[in-house]
Amino acid sequence: MSADIGDRFASELLAWFDHSGRHDLPWQHPRTPYRVWLSEIMLQQTQVQTVIPYFERFERELPTLPALAAASSDRVIALWAGLGYYARARNLHRAAQICVEKHGGELPDDFESLAALPGIGRSTAGAILAQAHGQCHAILDGNVKRVLCRYHGIDGWPGTGSVEKQLWTIAEQHLPQTRLADYTQAIMDFGATVCTRSSPSCVLCPLQGECVALREGRVDQLPQSKPGKPLPERRTLMLVLRDGAGRVLLARRPATGVWSGMWSLPEVADHDEARAFVATHVAADFDANEPLPLIEHVFSHYRLHIEPLAWNGVRSATRIGDNDDRLRWQPFATLAEVGLPAPVRKLLDSFA
Template sequence: MSDAFAGALLAWYDRHGRHDLPWQHPRTPYRVWLSEIMLQQTQVRTVIPYFERFVAALPDLASLAAADEDAVLALWSGLGYYSRARNLHRAARLCMETHAGDLPRDIDALAALPGIGRSTAAAILAQAHGERQAILDGNVKRVLARWHGVSGWPGATATQRVLWTHADEHTPALRVADYTQAIMDLGATVCTRSRPRCDACPVAGGCVARRDNLGAVLPQPKPRRTMPTRRTTMLVVRDACGRVLLERRPPTGVWARLWSLPEVDDATMAAARLLERHGIAAPTPRALAPFVHMFSHYRLDVTPLLFEGARATRVADADARWHDANDHAALGLPAPVRKLLMQLEESR
């Protein structure tokens, strides 16, 4: 093997890499694809139980394409970044319609599917088919930026161009599936964002960041901007049977198409909102403990109001329903909403 970086990394992987991840046995295109989407912005230990639950319910591309959106979102519920699940579902249906029920083998066609892109497409082809394809996910960007001393934020176009060149230079022609897993493992377990374990790194000898003491500097972070704060009031409307009123969120924006609690910007408008949409003459609400939910791009301050014993005259449209407390697992609910409803049940 001509590239010393790849050779050292593969030798390290044989001794210390992760060989028993559930998507590796069997390492089918569908299972690799699902794992790659779940692993975007999410750690392996968090993903594993979600992956196992998902493939138990939807074991292949055809079953995913045939599932309804609520079932897919319910399986994803709690994993966050729900656009990943919606894109996964859309891509499966496109594969059934235009690619004979399989993920395409052509990298451009694969990368064009919703939610995939160049690096994920390369990871699928490398791991499932052994094709020589370079990847550049977050872990790989960090490894290569440090090893080559690449300055600049890795999300910037010019910086990415340099990193893609290095990624391709190091990708071997043989054992490409193992190499792909190896460089991801190195970034996840050794060349970590903070406190990298340089003493355990198989390629530390050639690392520019280690040589020049730049481990805490590279890769350079995205230019910071002030995290804005948004505020909302969530309405927990419970009927005499203990069911909670849910509304499906719009098709775009945060928590798109998930079932959630009705919201108002102004708490004084809560009663009017419930009367206008659902014919609920709202009883006097009780304020619940406020909480904060952090998104990647803003902070959401939530004030919940509890309306007990509500009666409705027309909660019947497709985007509103009464939700039984025992059915939390059957619907895609945002994690903070699920937690709030479970806390309310426990306190009854």
């Protein structure tokens, strides 16, 4: 790639950004390291319009890095609940604690230390340093990969090591000498609003004169998709045990796996396990359960089929104490204080 093409790519993107980019996002005013970091973690796997209300609520409740570090894990997860990919929240919390322990309560402003924090890595570190400090670092999120694959006609799935290495080299060659924060926002905005995954606005694209995919009629083919295979199917039973005081029994998820460490409904593999759980923890007639409609929830790596069983008016077992970290009775009126997985919250909302 010639220096002229690299310079033109950046200058045309910046000119587009000046009149068509997003300039009123909440984390841009002010664009502090903490606010940029929080937004970048939330924006992983999630669209801007979805993130905005979560960002505003999270930043309002935990406005500084030390406040985040000092918060309980339950509080962090409750503020995150609904955004999905909960490992991001756990990594965010742990990274804040590391910053308090090792970096004086601030995000480090050198690339190696920042990229070493949980949940950050190369692209996110580059985005934070470029936007918060104006440093010269490339990014390579999904939007940027799509733009570069089309513009340069790059074949192969971008998740492949060799293709990703090629894209990193190109991304660094395109970096301008100035306006690094604006350029970083520009290329992300451009991929999200113009060079979109489906139905891209090629007729409005300021880069169309040099775009290899457009010239060769391959816009719909690039970037190439990951070789597909059917998602595995899994099934589980969730138990909705409600007492006469307007509470529901919740169970802490295991420390590893999906929804790790979150509060959810008690989950068992089959009706025999369900019968044993009910007999152990509550006073209720197992056969008085009400089967509810099946719920399907799709993760990135498998499809989960949830069979809910509900009981009304069960009596609490005395062995479930207020300080039990595995089981708890939660009032329906305060479910918002608990970080519940999205399908569980939706199910319980139907009762409330």
